[in-house]
Amino acid sequence: MTNTHTATSIPTIGIVTLHEDIHALVIRDAIQHRHDARCVILESDELARSGALNWSPHGDCVPTLPVEGGDRVDVRKLDAIWWRRPSGRPWDRSLPGLEDVVEPQALEVVRNDCLAGFQGLLLGEFGGAWVSHPDATRRAENKVLQLRVAVQVGLRIPRTLVSQDPEAIRAFCSRQPTIVKTLAGAFGIPLLAHAVRPEVLADDEALRLSPAIYQERIEGRDHLRVHVFGSHIETARLRCDELDWRVHLNRTEVESHALPVDVERRLRRFMEIFDLRMGVFDLKIDTHGEIVWLEVNPQGQFLFVEGMSDMKLAEACGDFLYRAAGERRQLRALSSAHARASESSRAPAPAWP
Numbered sequence: 001m002t003n004t005h006t007a008t009s010i011p012t013i014g015i016v017t018l019h020e021d022i023h024a025l026v027i028r029d030a031i032q033h034r035h036d037a038r039c040v041i042l043e044s045d046e047l048a049r050s051g052a053l054n055w056s057p058h059g060d061c062v063p064t065l066p067v068e069g070g071d072r073v074d075v076r077k078l079d080a081i082w083w084r085r086p087s088g089r090p091w092d093r094s095l096p097g098l099e100d101v102v103e104p105q106a107l108e109v110v111r112n113d114c115l116a117g118f119q120g121l122l123l124g125e126f127g128g129a130w131v132s133h134p135d136a137t138r139r140a141e142n143k144v145l146q147l148r149v150a151v152q153v154g155l156r157i158p159r160t161l162v163s164q165d166p167e168a169i170r171a172f173c174s175r176q177p178t179i180v181k182t183l184a185g186a187f188g189i190p191l192l193a194h195a196v197r198p199e200v201l202a203d204d205e206a207l208r209l210s211p212a213i214y215q216e217r218i219e220g221r222d223h224l225r226v227h228v229f230g231s232h233i234e235t236a237r238l239r240c241d242e243l244d245w246r247v248h249l250n251r252t253e254v255e256s257h258a259l260p261v262d263v264e265r266r267l268r269r270f271m272e273i274f275d276l277r278m279g280v281f282d283l284k285i286d287t288h289g290e291i292v293w294l295e296v297n298p299q300g301q302f303l304f305v306e307g308m309s310d311m312k313l314a315e316a317c318g319d320f321l322y323r324a325a326g327e328r329r330q331l332r333a334l335s336s337a338h339a340r341a342s343e344s345s346r347a348p349a350p351a352w353p
Contacts, residue, residue, distance in 0.1 A: 011037045011325035012077055014067075016122070017084040019043045019095075023303055024084055030318035037322055040078075041068035044086050047114040049097030055121045063125040065118065075122055079325035080129040082278075083137055084299055087115055129277075129328040131321060132298060136275040140298045143183050143213060153269045155293040158215040166207040169214060173201060177217040179243065183210075193244045217243070218284050218292050226259060226281040227302050227313055228271060229320035234313055235259040236305045254308040263291055270296070277324070278317075 013031060015024040021041075028039040042065055047053060052066035064072040091111040093099055101107045119134065132140075139145060143162075150157050161172040162183065172178065178196045196214065200206060223238040223245055237257035242248040259267075263283075271279060280300025284292045306313040 011035075011079045011322065011329055012073075013037060013039045013321050013325050014073065014075075014078045014081045015039065015041045015084050016081055016086050017041060017043060018045050018087075018089050021085055023301065024082075026303060026314050027082070027318050027321070030314045031322055034315065034318060035322045037325065039321075040071070040073050042066070042073070042118075043068055044115060044118050045089055045091065045095060047118055048091075048095065048110055053114075053117050053121065055117070055125070063121055065121060075125045076127065078126055078128050079328045080131060080321055081122065081126060082131045082321055083134055086119065086134070129324040131278050131324055132276045137298045140274040140276055140279070140296065141184075143181075143295065146296055149270055149273050150293045153266045153273070155263070155266050155270070156290060157293050158218055160216075161214045162211055163214065164208050164211040166201075166204045169207055170201050172214055178214050179217050181213040181215070183213060192247060195243065218286050218294075220284055220286045222285040224257060224259070224281075224283040224285065224291065225302075225305055226267060226283060227300075227305075227316070228267065228276075228279045228281070229316050230277055230324065232316055232320060233259065233264060233267075234311055234316055236309060236311060238305075249304065249308070252308070254305060254311075256309065256311055260291070274298075278320070 015021075015028060017024045021043075024041050028041060031037055031039040046068075047066060050066040052064055052072045054061045055063045062074050063076060064074055067073050091098065091107060093101060093107070098107065098110065101110060123134065130136075147157055147160060147162075159176065161168065163169050163172070173196050179193045180196050180200075181193050195217070221239055221241050223240065225236045225238060227234045227236070235257045236254050238245050238252050238254050240248055240252040242251060245252045267281060271277075276298055279296050279298050280302060281296045282294040284294060286292055302313045302317070305311060
């Protein structure tokens, strides 16, 4: 039997993600171990046949969603939401509740309706602190916008071309050693950087198929992974001789690093423009010691960095989410107090005999 959480005297934090997300599980444990708080996990791909989504524009029912473990939560009672990984995984009949859905079209309808209801309910009823708001997160995921804002705040970026024009691509690549990256990619496919090969440049049909990011190759072996948790920043230096360290972790050394003040200031301005409260930046130190901005992931992975170093990133993330929830509870309390005071001031004066 399931229960619906009611208001409590302690902050309640929700993590919106997919089933069996290790980051969600670890951060939930960190929050509940270190703080007097409740943390629940809302798995968007576990909604089908849960029987737990309820909402009415007339207030006829409590707006609820299922949480990991079989419970339900009144989304109005959440003080903060970490918009960790709300969608992206393909839905198929292996997911709980979908075993009997045979037609692909029916499966698509179930998926779309579940996600529309899940996200719409949260956007309409949740009044706490977003980390970060879904609209801000979606906008900040766009690589073209990222590059434009990085230039705007004064960060150095690699010389870049986004194109599907074979002639323009070949002209750009002729000027310097060049790498290529996808603009968006797909779930489950690593977004890796690759050196541009001559046979690729000779294939007009492949180049025209879709636009990609072409950038000058930044030489150097020191990479920076900058984790921004609100006002708190943790920077890791990853030393690796390979072009893309992400697939060569066994050849990568990791240690904590002090980020220069001017770079930190520019990254904070970047976060402000996108209205992000959290983000993981990838930078690189070139052979002249200059820091080059590469990209940001608004909800980037970080536990692997903790596992390869002595950095306490799970604690830093959990502490940040707890602070965000506490700040929102204080604002709610002040708002309620002001409302009561305003109501009292409008009360009629007592009638004197």
